[in-house]
Amino acid sequence: MKLSQRSGTIAQSEIRSMTRACNALGGINMAQGVCDLEIPSEVINGAKTAMDKGINIYTPTEGLPRLRKAIADKMERFYNLKIIPEQVLVSDGATGAFYTACLTLLNPLDEVILFEPYYGYHRSTLLSVGAVPTYVRLESPQWRLEMGVLESVITPKTRAMVLCNPANPSGKVFSREELEEIGAFAERHDLIVFSDEMYEHFLYDDAVHVTALSIPSLKNRCVVLSGFSKVFSITGWRLGYAITATEVIEAMAQYNDLIYVCAPAPLQIGAAVGLEELGDEYYIELARIHQIKRDLFCDALREAGLNPSIPRGAYYVMSDVSDIMGTDDFEKAMMILEKTGVASVPGRAFYHDDAGKNMVRFCYSKPLDILKEAAERIRKLR
Ligand SMILES: Cc1ncc(COP(=O)(O)O)c(C=O)c1O
CATH class of the missing domain: 3.40.640.10 (Type I PLP-dependent aspartate aminotransferase-like (Major domain))
Known part of the structure; x- marks a missing residue:
């Protein structure tokens, strides 16, 4: 069947293909943003x-x-x-x-x-x-x-x-x-x-x-x-x-x-x-835990030379992958995945042109033990 013109314009292909590649490798998926805390x-x-x-x-x-x-x-x-x-x-x-x-x-x-x-x-x-x-x-x-x-x-x-x-x-x-x-x-x-x-x-x-x-x-x-x-x-x-x-x-x-x-x-x-x-302590704890996770993962990115731009809110971090081998953001994200088993989203998912070609996004809302493992692996990029 012929699809509408509209249907072609809204693909979320990058996140999906990174998730597929990550699953195939049994890697740590930091591409998708799924808040991992327990439900109150x-x-x-x-x-x-x-x-x-x-x-x-x-x-x-x-x-x-x-x-x-x-x-x-x-x-x-x-x-x-x-x-x-x-x-x-x-x-x-x-x-x-x-x-x-x-x-x-x-x-x-x-x-x-x-x-x-x-x-x-x-x-x-x-x-x-x-x-x-x-x-x-x-x-x-x-x-x-x-x-x-x-x-x-x-x-x-x-x-x-x-x-x-x-x-x-x-x-x-x-x-x-x-x-x-x-x-x-x-x-x-x-x-x-x-x-x-x-x-x-x-x-x-x-x-x-x-x-x-x-x-x-x-x-x-x-x-x-x-x-x-x-x-x-x-x-x-x-x-x-x-x-x-x-x-x-x-x-x-x-x-x-x-x-x-x-x-x-x-x-x-x-x-x-x-x-x-839920009292104020619930919301304070939510921010506190995520700040710990942000710091832990951003430290690893910095040590790996990925120059993270430190987020002040939400739970994603954009990183500079200029020094990673590959011709564009997709190849670079794949290279990181192959070398470390950590999946990210190629920068193109966030720009209408090629401005994201030296960027990837990681989501750090992961269980702490998995995040620590991901940070260790990212450090090895150095
Ligand atoms: C900025 C932003 N808005 C909305 C959503 C989705 O919200 P909901 O699950 O309520 O549809 C997300 C999920 O990643 C998001 O990052």
Whole structure:
């Protein structure tokens, strides 16, 4: 059968082929981002109890009122923001929430600014709704935002921009000042800002998460996306959400209903219980453990001469592989895999051109013993 033109544009081929090659070698897969921590018992038991109590049928497409309220309360607890539950849409992961948001807010051929290196799903989602990504490159190791570059990509067709904060893959955490500059820019050009804050609790050193919703100039023009996949280690539960203006949520709900109907009913209760019952120590420990893992793995990369750009958030690290043999990022990633048994993602997965040809990304959210083994192997590259 002949595939649609659309279907060819959204392949995640690099991550998949590295995973295949890694499995064939019995290697350590640091290509894929799967949070490895244990699921909090509150979350598991909350879902189990909900199943036993018969919460197994469709929920309102916007999500169960209890979870929408728990998400609104969470925004007050962590960011001192007053959100009403009607501003929240629960969807099938942040992935579903972003797709629904794009279907609701973008027209075909609208231009949308993406920061490079980008998270591949952001680009693919834009392409799948017929939007046209335009690119603003942030350079390692600081990933500093140059407002002049941002201004230079604006055209009459620019309709939105996508932020990933903390960023996958760079680990950049946007400061309040940067977000205020972005807010002023968005206001000047009347842009929507999609802000993917999936890694909001994965912060290191003195990094602080500033949600787009707390920036006055962004408050009424942003859609914040986040979810439970990473924070509760439940990537397979498919639970995420969007927070934005109630009238946008109402429109998004139509697409959410069409595509997903609703997020899994008992699992929504599990997430709500997690939000309600887990204390601050849970979130502090999450960041602490990941900082240990970051340091352990970045030390090994540095010793191996791979010049990591130290992430301040999320759990990925971009490394410079200029000195590794191979003509491009794919060959270099394969060379690392063959020599060490550690799989990474070739840099091309995060750039629309060949700017990633001397980069690879590692995901360090691995069990500590496996990470130590991976670090030992990487050191041997020296
Ligand atoms: C930046 C970012 N957003 C969203 C997701 C996916 O979230 P979900 O599992 O809620 O769809 C990921 C997963 O890797 C991610 O890195």
